[in-house]
Amino acid sequence: MNFCSHCGGPVVLQVPEDDERPRHVCPSCGTIHYQNPKLVVGCIPVWEDRILMCRRNIEPRKGYWTLPAGFLENGETAAAGARRETLEETASTVTDLEPYLMVDIVHIHQIYLMFRSRLLAPDFHPTRESSEVKLLGEADIPWNDIAFKVVEKTLRHYLQDRPSGRFVFRTDKIDNRRLIGS
Amino acid sequence: MNFCSHCGGPVVLQVPEDDERPRHVCPSCGTIHYQNPKLVVGCIPVWEDRILMCRRNIEPRKGYWTLPAGFLENGETAAAGARRETLEETASTVTDLEPYLMVDIVHIHQIYLMFRSRLLAPDFHPTRESSEVKLLGEADIPWNDIAFKVVEKTLRHYLQDRPSGRFVFRTDKIDNRRLIGS
Ligand SMILES: [Zn+2]
Ligand SMILES: [Zn+2]
Secondary structure, three states: OOEOOOOOOEOEEEOOOOOOOOEEEOOOOOOEEOOOOEEEEEEEEEEOOEEEEEEEOOOOOOOOEEOOEEEOOOOOOHHHHHHHHHHHHHOOOEEEEEEEEEEEEHHHOEEEEEEEEEEOOOOOOOOOOEEEEEEEOHHHOOHHHEOOHHHHHHHHHHHHHHHHOOOOOEEEEEOOHHHHHO | OOEOOOOOOEOEEEOOOOOOOOEEEOOOOOOEEOOOOEEEEEEEEEEOOEEEEEEEOOOOOOOOEEOOEEEOOOOOOHHHHHHHHHHHHHOOOEEEEEEEEEEEEHHHOEEEEEEEEEEOOOOOOOOOOEEEEEEEOHHHOOHHHEOOHHHHHHHHHHHHHHHHOOOOOEEEEEOOHHHHHO
8 A cells, every 4th residue: 555545645654543553544634544354255055965166267276176255345244245256156046054164364364254055956057257167076076176275174174064964153264474484 | 535545546436347346446557446344353251140341432432331342453363353352442351262143234344253252360440442341240231321233232142142051153234224225
């Protein structure tokens, strides 16, 4: 951030009064520009004993497999955002959304919230964002070609809980900050 | 948003290619400025059968009672943010944080994530942000002077679950958009 989005003047990095963190502050108009983590919402769409996965047709990680997920938009609930992303990426409709897993991805300022869900019908097809969309049994999951670690974590938690039928809300964390510094 | 935070040029509101929503776009440098909901993290700090509440010493809703909560910061997990807010507002330390309630506050673009938690010790005092900090039994909760509806909802869910000792993760929603339009 270089300029104030309110008045267009240059911003400076400083700790505001009664604050403890450096913020982008505008000396011209006084606006403090806070930057906060973003919420990514997504689904595990299930039909019978199979999971709907999609192959990314866009960067990053084009060509790798993922679960439908994306940034929550202003004006929608987290569940509505997860349904929208599933529709956009797989052209399918999910129902019975239950919050299942929250993953803090600390180093990129993202919080993932993944819902369990049920496909209304086994209707789906490739989209602009997904070159392939497939229902996969546990044995067919392409573990070596998963797009993101958070997706792998979600699938592993889900498959671990599934035999018992008891899906308790879980939290998990990914933090690569030490790796970057080393 | 009037100006591009990257190059300082004026932004325009338009729907980018492959998007469906109007965004603030910079014609000079091409940056698309997305705006997304913010995550507010907080605690129900418990000591024996009492709940730690604080009276707001800052606007909005100065003078009203609340549970410790605030915006999640970049670089912290949701639980770490809830612990930090509790320390800042009540000067107390909480442990054993368990995610308990997520509330979508659709019209103000906020998602609240409230944790159950336990005070390490009954040590707390007023802070810059709180004019009073008190452990309150169920009968003492000032229902008519609660700062925010989300805090009332959190307390009601918690007190409803407490007799059974079974605290399942819950979701709830506050959406005043229709009221504003009417
Ligand atoms: Zn300014
Ligand atoms: Zn620009």
